[in-house]
Amino acid sequence: MEFVTNLASYIVPFVVVLTIIVFVHELGHYWVARRCGVRVEVFSIGFGPELFGWNDRNGTRWKISAIPLGGFVKFFGDADAASGADTAAAAAMTDADRKVSFHHQGLAARSAIVAAGPMANFIFAIFIYAMLFSLVGQPFTPPVVGDVVPNSAAAAAGLQAGDRITGADGTSIERFEELKTYVALRAETPIDLTVRRDGAELHLTVVPQRVDVSDGVGGTQRVGQIGIRTTGIEFVRHDPATAVVQAGRETWLVVANTFTYLGRIVQGRESGDQLSGPLGIAKISGDVAKASWLGLVQLMATLSVAIGLINLFPVPMLDGGHLLFYGIEGLRGRPLGERAQEYGFRIGFALVMSLFLFATWNDLNRLPVFGFLTNLFS
Numbered sequence: 001m002e003f004v005t006n007l008a009s010y011i012v013p014f015v016v017v018l019t020i021i022v023f024v025h026e027l028g029h030y031w032v033a034r035r036c037g038v039r040v041e042v043f044s045i046g047f048g049p050e051l052f053g054w055n056d057r058n059g060t061r062w063k064i065s066a067i068p069l070g071g072f073v074k075f076f077g078d079a080d081a082a083s084g085a086d087t088a089a090a091a092a093m094t095d096a097d098r099k100v101s102f103h104h105q106g107l108a109a110r111s112a113i114v115a116a117g118p119m120a121n122f123i124f125a126i127f128i129y130a131m132l133f134s135l136v137g138q139p140f141t142p143p144v145v146g147d148v149v150p151n152s153a154a155a156a157a158g159l160q161a162g163d164r165i166t167g168a169d170g171t172s173i174e175r176f177e178e179l180k181t182y183v184a185l186r187a188e189t190p191i192d193l194t195v196r197r198d199g200a201e202l203h204l205t206v207v208p209q210r211v212d213v214s215d216g217v218g219g220t221q222r223v224g225q226i227g228i229r230t231t232g233i234e235f236v237r238h239d240p241a242t243a244v245v246q247a248g249r250e251t252w253l254v255v256a257n258t259f260t261y262l263g264r265i266v267q268g269r270e271s272g273d274q275l276s277g278p279l280g281i282a283k284i285s286g287d288v289a290k291a292s293w294l295g296l297v298q299l300m301a302t303l304s305v306a307i308g309l310i311n312l313f314p315v316p317m318l319d320g321g322h323l324l325f326y327g328i329e330g331l332r333g334r335p336l337g338e339r340a341q342e343y344g345f346r347i348g349f350a351l352v353m354s355l356f357l358f359a360t361w362n363d364l365n366r367l368p369v370f371g372f373l374t375n376l377f378s
Contacts, residue, residue, distance in 0.1 A: 004342045010286030015068050017285055017300045019045055021121065021307055022071040028120025029113055034058075036109045039076035046071060057186030069278060075113075077101035107330055114322045121308030122153075122251060128301035129247030130240070136294060137235030138246055141176040145228045152227020157206035159228060160197065176230050178253065183208045187224030189269065222271075254305040271351040279357030316341075317350030321372050 022045055030040055039059065044050075046065035053063025065071075076097070098104040102113065132138070143165040148154045165173055167190050173179050183191065187210035195202045206225030235236070238246055264270040281303070288295040314324040321344065329335045336344075 010282050013285040013289035013296060014282035017303060019068060020050040020300065021304045024120050024124045024304065025117045025307060026071045026073045028116035033075060033113045036105060036113060037100060038102050038105060038113065039190035040073055042074035044071050075102035077103045106325055111323060111326050114319050117319055118308035118311045120303045125251050125301040126247040128297060129250045130243040132298060133238045133243040133246050134240055137237040139177050140231055140236035141230050141234050143173050143176045143179050144230065146231045147229040149227035153206050153209050154226040154228045157204045159204060164196040165193055181257055183226055184223040185257055187222065193201055223325055251305055254302055255309055258309055269301065275359045275362055277356060277362065279360060315351055316344035317352055318348065321348050
């Protein structure tokens with residue numbers, strides 16, 4: 001019984017967070033599609049068999065399905081949940097049908113409908129961050145060195161207590177939290193720090209040391225640290241306008257840091273073992289929920305940005321893949337052939353599944369699953 005209760009403490013927060021994010025994403029597609037006059041046949045949260053649902057007055061079937069790992073909106077004229085065209089049905093459509101068919105819309109309308117899902121995720125994240133920064137406050141610790149750890153990268157670079165760090169490689173630093181994230185992604189890579197000391201501006205080069213820290217899911221991850229301490233975390237509440245600006249900045253930082261990490265993987269400077277799949281995210285969701293519901297809300301904002309960004313990757317089957325095809329259509333003046341699109345979606349499916357399996361393998365390695373099974377059968 002205790003095992004079931006403990007398991008539920010991780011599954012429930014994960015499902016709630018993922019369901020809200022997926023709903024927002026699909027609502028973006030749905031809302032813009034309806035504005036463009038497209039008929040929406042199905043709005044599903046989850047995949048697989050339907051658990052329950054209802055029809056609205058426009059004929060859309062709203063439903064909750066058994067596998068809560070995503071969702072989809074099926075437009076009139078789609079052959080499947082991935083919005084592939086139903087060629088046979090399209091040939092038999094009347095003029096009235098074509099007006100409400102997704103695949104008979106203009107290039108601009110189709111592009112807007114597809115892009116609306118990821119954009120909804122970004123807007124949702126900005127909204128959450130802005131609410132938190134207005135009502136609770138934003139972590140806003142001044143980037144001032146309180147203490148330098150002996151024999152650290154900061155000590156080697158010549159940083160001193162009282163230094164205010166205002167930039168890193170030309171990127172403006174307003175908070176210690178931004179500096180910490182910037183450094184964490186650049187282990188063993190020289191960083192040009194802009195420092196204010198006694199009214200003068202200095203440039204110091206620091207090379208973050210790679211250290212092991214807890215990853216929050218029972219394992220460790222290797223990140224960069226320079227070895228400085230501050231006086232403690234501060235929280236600053238903003239007026240609504242400033243909160244929105246800071247929320248937009250926070251959202252952009254998540255995007256920029258994601259690209260930095262992926263770029264360093266491609267360059268061979270970082271390992272891909274920090275990528276998390278559903279198991280890892282469920283573990284993090286459960287741990288954060290136990291600590292603070294505010295932390296869970298902030299995690300939801302971060303995951304919303306991540307899901308919106310991933311969906312914009314130019315991989316067939318994802319929203320970004322559709323936008324890539326539409327870009328090619330705009331350049332060619334006509335869509336790619338059905339065979340080319342079919343092969344593209346097959347390749348995209350293989351890539352998405354490979355990433356899913358790789359991230360899940362990372363989760364299994366970080367979580368004590370293998371050790372548990374070894375002890376169980378030994």
